Amino acid sequence: MKLTKRLHSCVQLEKDGRVLVIDPGAFSEPDAGLGADALLVTHEHPDHFDEGRLRAALDANPAAALWTLRSVAERLAPAYPGRVHTVGHGDAFTAxxxxxxxxxxxxxxIHPDIPRITNVGYLVEGSLFHPGDALTVPGVPVETLMVPVHAPWNKVSEVIDYLREVGPRRAIDIHDVYLADIARPIYDTALGNLGRTDHGRLAAGEATEV
Structure with missing residues (x-):
């Protein structure tokens, strides 16, 4: 697959001429979902779920469909009958x-006083795992882990331990829009030296094969 990093937690995957986009949220490029044949959303927070971006992608491609959890699906299903699919832990599907x-x-x-919401992660082609806003260990081998590097709900020691527990062949940063460029080398060094995997990052729009 070809992986293209988009802003924040949005990633684009391409295989055999088809395009899958995960989490085109409000911090992603305005056109992040356009051109997608399939869209996946991990949870309802606006930096991962932007209704306008999803509607634009679904309107632009009448064959495109969305897979997501119930809280997001309920917002869009009425307008796109048969094209919005609700998923949960343990499900498997082809998109x-x-x-x-x-x-x-x-x-x-985030904090004990803030109620937790549903979040799902997606393992694509048995190879690439996007966990959304959680340090979910899928319990199966992962070649490429999209690692949430900086968020209001994590700290670098937790990210290091997550890399060690999942044990991917390589890890690529997501959830990075909050991280100032001046701090990037600190995270790169910590994760690279202690994460026990090949850790790297892609600039928005940069692509690699996975």
Missing amino acids: AGFDVQVHGELHAV
């Missing part, structure tokens, strides 16, 4: 030719 498995149930704890 535009991509085999997808669903892992995880809850968003990471």
Whole structure:
């Protein structure tokens, strides 16, 4: 597959002429979902779920469909009958030719006083795992882990331990719009030296084969 990093937690995957986009949220490019044959959304927070971006993608391609959890699906299903699919932990499906498995149930704890919402992660083609806003360990081998590097709900020691527990062949940063460029080398060094995997990052629009 070809992986193209988009802003924040949005990633684009291409295989056999088909395009799958995960989490085109409000911090992603305005056109992040356009051109997608399939769209996946991990949870309802606006930096991962932007209704306008999803509607634009679904309107631009009448054959495109969305797979997501119930809280997001309920917002869009009435306008796109038969094209919005609700998924949860343990589900497996094929989206535009991509085999997808669903892992995880809850968003990471932000603060004990903030209720936790549902969050799912997606393992695509048995190879690439996007956990959304959680440090979900899928319990199966992962070649490429999209690692949430900086968020209000995590700290670098937790990210290091997550890399060690999942044990991917390589990890690529997502959830990075909050991280100032001046701090990037600190995270790169910590994750690279202690994460026990090949850690790297892609600039928005940069692509690699996975």
